[in-house]
Amino acid sequence: MKLSYFAWVRERIGKAEEEIELPPDVATIKDLLVWLKGRGEEYAHAFEQAEVVRAAIDRRHVRPDASIAGAREIAFFPPMTGG
Amino acid sequence: MTLSPPEIERYARHLVLREIGGPGQARLKAARVLIVGAGGLGSPLLQYLAAAGVGAIGLIDDDVVSLSNLQRQVIHGTGDIGEPKTTSVARALARLNPHVRFEPHATRLMGANARELVRSYDIIADGSDNFDTRYAVSDACFYEKRPLVTAALGVFDGSLTTIRAHERRPDGTRNPTYRCLFPVPPPPGTVPACAEAGVLGALAGVLGSLMAIEVVREIVGFGEGLVGRLLMIDARSMRFETLTYDWDEHNPLNGVNGEEWGVRSEK
Numbered sequence: 315m316k317l318s319y320f321a322w323v324r325e326r327i328g329k330a331e332e333e334i335e336l337p338p339d340v341a342t343i344k345d346l347l348v349w350l351k352g353r354g355e356e357y358a359h360a361f362e363q364a365e366v367v368r369a370a371i372d373r374r375h376v377r378p379d380a381s382i383a384g385a386r387e388i389a390f391f392p393p394m395t396g397g
Numbered sequence: 398m399t400l401s402p403p404e405i406e407r408y409a410r411h412l413v414l415r416e417i418g419g420p421g422q423a424r425l426k427a428a429r430v431l432i433v434g435a436g437g438l439g440s441p442l443l444q445y446l447a448a449a450g451v452g453a454i455g456l457i458d459d460d461v462v463s464l465s466n467l468q469r470q471v472i473h474g475t476g477d478i479g480e481p482k483t484t485s486v487a488r489a490l491a492r493l494n495p496h497v498r499f500e501p502h503a504t505r506l507m508g509a510n511a512r513e514l515v516r517s518y519d520i521i522a523d524g525s526d527n528f529d530t531r532y533a534v535s536d537a538c539f540y541e542k543r544p545l546v547t548a549a550l551g552v553f554d555g556s557l558t559t560i561r562a563h564e565r566r567p568d569g570t571r572n573p574t575y576r577c578l579f580p581v582p583p584p585p586g587t588v589p590a591c592a593e594a595g596v597l598g599a600l601a602g603v604l605g606s607l608m609a610i611e612v613v614r615e616i617v618g619f620g621e622g623l624v625g626r627l628l629m630i631d632a633r634s635m636r637f638e639t640l641t642y643d644w645d646e647h648n649p650l651n652g653v654n655g656e657e658w659g660v661r662s663e664k
Contacts, residue, residue: 320629320638321554322589330634366583375578375627375642389640391629393579395588396550396596397436397526 315382317350319360320391323367326360336382343369344378346388360390367392398423398452404496408450416619422450426496428616431455431518433506433534435482437601438524438548438608440472445609447490447497451616454490455500455518458482469598506530511537522612523547524605528582535560535575539650546611546623547575548604552594553633555604558642559611559623562650570644572624577645600632 318331340349347364350357361367369376370389382388400408400422411417417425430451432439435458446454462470462477462485477485483501490499506514507529515521515537523534523545531547538545542563549556562574607628614622627640646652 318638320631321551321556322594324554324631324633325552330631330636363583363587366587368578370640370642373638373640375640377645377647389638391556391627391640393528393583393588394549394551394554394556395526395528395531396594397434397438397524397548 315385316387318387318389320389321394323360323390323392327356341381341383342378343371343376343380343382343388346382347378398426400426404450407494407496411449417613417617421617421619424616424618425450425613426452428520429453429455429518430612430616431457431515431521433457433521433523433530434525435460435470435472435486436466436524436526437469437550437596437598438605440470441602441605442522442524442608442612443472443486443490444493445606446612447493449609449613450494450496451612452496453498453500453518455502455514456483456486457502457504457506457514458486459503459505469596469601471602506533506537508533508536512541515541515543518543520544520546520612520615522608524608528588532575532582536650539563539574544615545575546608546615548608550596550601550604552589552596553600553631555600555630555632557604557607557611557623557628557630558626559615561624566625571651573642573644574648574650576650577648578627578642580645580647580649597632600630603630603632 315334317334319327324330340346347361351361367390371385372387408422411422428451435456460482462473462480464478472489473485481503483503487499490497511533521538521543539562545560560575561572564572629638
């Protein structure tokens with residue numbers, strides 16, 4: 315599955331996208347966030363306020379409880395505030 | 398609204414467009430647009446809307462021009478340092494286009510004055526630099542039934558969307574609210590601000606100019622705007638991605654519990 319990261323989530327993780335094999339028990343966006351946080355300090359930093367970061371499955375915004383079954387691409391994008 | 402001969406010459410490149418033409422230019426002249434913030438986003442937005450002949454442009458900003466603004470806030474100049482931004486913008490717009498009526502509001506948009514300010518304009522464009530203002534603006538636009546063009550900047554990133562939460566899609570479903578995408582403001586300190594993190598100056602120009610396109614489109618009506626779509630721009634590797642988003646029945650404005658929340662927020 316392809317994961318892509320935007321804005322300060324990308325800045326903190328240090329890459330724009332990656333291909334990843336997910337363990338079978340990762341069923342929802344929320345599960346995926348928990349799993350990602352365990353992948354290293356940079357991920358833990360990026361998702362420390364996980365509820366603030368929004369997700370899109372195949373370019374469609376979804377809620378954190380959405381199932382990721384069948385997803386080809388999941389994007390994470392946080393709110394920004396600069397003007 | 399009729400155009401004078403100098404206006405016809407000034408707007409000639411818009412008037413020849415089938416998508417704008419005489420009727421579109423007349424709509425621009427009749428339009429009242431409120432801009433929140435004369436910063437990195439607001440600068441090109443103000444310039445292009447004034448150049449396009451928007452009849453009345455309101456600006457809310459209580460800040461003064463500082464030297465560190467000038468790297469991206471291109472409507473202000475070195476000679477404007479220390480002046481209120483509303484004063485600097487008044488001069489810039491008068492130089493650009495004398496047909497534009499400029500309405501400065503040297504104040505901060507907050508819950509208390511937000512709805513009143515928003516109500517007297519046809520469309521709002523938010524280029525503010527903090528979440529308190531962003532949520533106050535989008536909530537006020539929701540309750541006053543005004544379209545909102547809203548953009549934000551990160552260090553190398555920008556986002557842009559258009560909200561028409563008071564209307565429905567052709568299939569009868571509601572258009573999304575800003576809070577369908579970002580339900581509540583992030584806790585203070587969790588999202589880096591430009592002041593600390595820095596921002597690529599020309600990126601503000603890109604996003605501010607795109608905001609101007611959205612505002613002109615909303616006034617004139619052509620093509621397909623960003624209602625229900627969020628444009629994300631990554632200037633680090635030049636990725637331009639568009640995500641779609643829908644009305645969320647759990648959103649705090651007009652979701653299943655929204656009415657109660659709305660009544661509370663009126664007080």
